[in-house]
Amino acid sequence: MATQPILRYPHPVLKKVCHRVEAIDNVLHTLVRDLLDTMRDGPGSVGVAAPQIGVTLRVCVVDVSASRHGKDDNHGQLCMINPEITARSGTAVMREGCMSVPDYTGDVERATEITVRYDEPGGAERVFTATGFEAVAIQHEMDHLDGVLFLDRIVCLKTGLFRRKNYR
Amino acid sequence: MTLQPDILHYAVSVVGKDRTGIVSGIAEALFRLGCNIADSSCTMLAGEFAVILIVSHEKPFSKSRLHDELKPVCDGLGMSLAVRALHADEIARLETQGEICLISVYGADQPGIVYRVTHELAERGVNITDLNTKLIGTPDEPVYVMMLEAALPEGQTPEELEALLGNLKKELNVEIGVRVVTPVAL
Numbered sequence: 299m300a301t302q303p304i305l306r307y308p309h310p311v312l313k314k315v316c317h318r319v320e321a322i323d324n325v326l327h328t329l330v331r332d333l334l335d336t337m338r339d340g341p342g343s344v345g346v347a348a349p350q351i352g353v354t355l356r357v358c359v360v361d362v363s364a365s366r367h368g369k370d371d372n373h374g375q376l377c378m379i380n381p382e383i384t385a386r387s388g389t390a391v392m393r394e395g396c397m398s399v400p401d402y403t404g405d406v407e408r409a410t411e412i413t414v415r416y417d418e419p420g421g422a423e424r425v426f427t428a429t430g431f432e433a434v435a436i437q438h439e440m441d442h443l444d445g446v447l448f449l450d451r452i453v454c455l456k457t458g459l460f461r462r463k464n465y466r
Numbered sequence: 467m468t469l470q471p472d473i474l475h476y477a478v479s480v481v482g483k484d485r486t487g488i489v490s491g492i493a494e495a496l497f498r499l500g501c502n503i504a505d506s507s508c509t510m511l512a513g514e515f516a517v518i519l520i521v522s523h524e525k526p527f528s529k530s531r532l533h534d535e536l537k538p539v540c541d542g543l544g545m546s547l548a549v550r551a552l553h554a555d556e557i558a559r560l561e562t563q564g565e566i567c568l569i570s571v572y573g574a575d576q577p578g579i580v581y582r583v584t585h586e587l588a589e590r591g592v593n594i595t596d597l598n599t600k601l602i603g604t605p606d607e608p609v610y611v612m613m614l615e616a617a618l619p620e621g622q623t624p625e626e627l628e629a630l631l632g633n634l635k636k637e638l639n640v641e642i643g644v645r646v647v648t649p650v651a652l
Contacts, residue, residue, distance in 0.1 A: 342651045367650060393566075393649040401559070403649035431650065438652040448652070 300332045301339040302351035304397045309352075312398055313445040316354045319379050322421055326357070330377050330419050333359040340397055344368065345435045347442030350398050356380045358439035360432070367431035381416035381440055383409075384425070392434055394448045404452035408437045475504070475522045475552040476532055482545025484515040495539045496521055499532070509598075515545075520557070562593070564618040566648045567627065573640030575601060575608035583612065583642070586634055590627065591619040610640075615647065 305311060319326060329348060337346040337359050344365050347358035361375040362368025388410030395403040412433045415425045428436055438448060480492060489508060496503060496519075506519040521532075533549045540547040571583055580599060587594060596615040603609035618627060628644040635642045 340651075344650075345652055365650075393647050395649040395651050397651065405647075434650070435652055 300328070301335045302332050304336065304340065304346070304350050305352055306397075307399050307447060307449075309398075311349050311352055311354060312442070312447065314349060314354050315445050316349055316356045316443045318356050319417070322379065322417070322419060326355075326379070327419060329353055329355065329357055330359065330379075333357065334375070334377070337361065343397060344431075345439040346397075347439045349442050349445070356443045358443065360435050360439055362432045362435050365431065368435070371430045372432045373426060373428065376436070377419050378414070378416040378436075378439075379419065381414055381436070381443070383412050383437070383440065384415050385413040385427075387411045390434075391453060392431075394434075394438060396438070396448050398442075399447060399449060402449070404448060405454035406438075406448050406451045407453045408434045412436060472554070473522050473524050474527055475520055475557045476529060477550045477552055478517075478519045478521055478532070478536065479548045480517040480519075480536075480540055480543075480545050481514055482540070482543060484510055484513050485543070488515050488517065488543055488545065491539050491543055492517060492519075492536065495536055499523070499527075499535055500525070501527075501532070520552070562617040563620045564622065565624055565646055566595075566615060566617055567624050568645045568647045569614050569616060569627075569631075570643045570645075571612040571614075571640055572609060573638065575603070575610040576638065579610050579638060579640065580612060582634055582638060583631070584614075586631060587616060590622070590630060592622075592627065593617045 332351060333346045333348065336351055337343050340346070342365065344362045345358060345360040348355045356379065358378050358381065359376065360378065363372045363374050386409035389407050390410045391405050391407050393403050394406045410433060411427060411429045413425065413427045414436055415423065418424050441447070441451070480488070482488070493503065501521045501523050504520045504522055506517070508515065508517045529549055529551045533547070536547055536549070571579060573579070584594065594614055594616045597612065599610065599612045601608055602611055618624070624644045624646050628642070631642045631644070
């Protein structure tokens with residue numbers, strides 16, 4: 299177990315464009331392990347990107363299978379290295395929050411269906427189409443790899459008044 | 467910004483005919499006084515601009531001084547001013563475990579839409595966090611639109627609430643919809 303502290307804005311790493319992973323080595327395997335442990339440790343967290351734990355590499359993990367929005371439509375635990383979205387369609391607005399920007403939520407428009415391509419920790423390339431909340435979560439985490447926060451994408455002025463102790 | 471209960475906070479509201487420079491005029495006066503603007507909401511209602519601010523100051527600072535400094539600015543802008551000191555227990559950040567819903571109500575304009583709907587919500591323990599209304603349509607066929615956001619009591623589902631509002635929907639002959647907008651954590 300190597301849960302890492304989640305960096306919070308204005309930590310400068312959160313606004314950096316991350317580097318591509320050039321080699322899948324032990325250091326990378328440790329990073330993936332840390333990302334998964336950190337995601338499991340966060341209350342209701344469905345994803346963590348490497349820059350959120352201070353690493354400027356294009357790696358993120360996503361798992362919406364335990365969340366109420368994603369439990370019926372997901373691909374389980376995803377460990378994504380150098381992910382790219384190759385196709386997107388549809389749009390929907392969802393109110394998002396982020397562990398790196400606590401106490402704030404806002405309405406963000408995202409594609410409802412995306413085709414994503416990435417390398418798995420074992421080295422194999424994977425391509426699949428995600429929809430619904432899983433697609434939203436992947437887009438949110440991938441934004442972190444480009445230094446983009448949900449604050450950069452808010453489409454509606456209304457913001458959440460309440461801080462939540464738990465997300466479900 | 468996380469509100470700090472140990473420093474002085476004031477609620478400031480300013481309303482008047484819309485024009486450019488209202489926010490900057492008020493913000494400049496507050497800046498010169500060394501006040502911080504914590505939470506705020508400013509919006510246009512018909513041709514009026516309404517400003518509501520929670521301001522703080524780290525040093526002892528009287529309500530009358532704040533009022534006296536803002537008054538000439540508001541007078542110059544032709545706007546009304548109200549200042550209220552907040553007690554420490556009034557400025558805590560709210561927390562809720564219930565669902566956050568957007569409730570839309572619209573239909574032929576008639577007296578009592580706001581009252582009847584909000585009364586029903588209050589009776590059910592639903593806490594309104596944001597509400598705005600707009601009169602649209604034509605003089606012959608005025609339509610009233612009300613959008614509100616509310617926190618449901620823990621355990622209450624949006625479906626239950628929508629069902630509870632069903633009778634009112636029939637009685638007023640308006641559309642009432644309840645949609646969940648509870649944030650997702652990512």
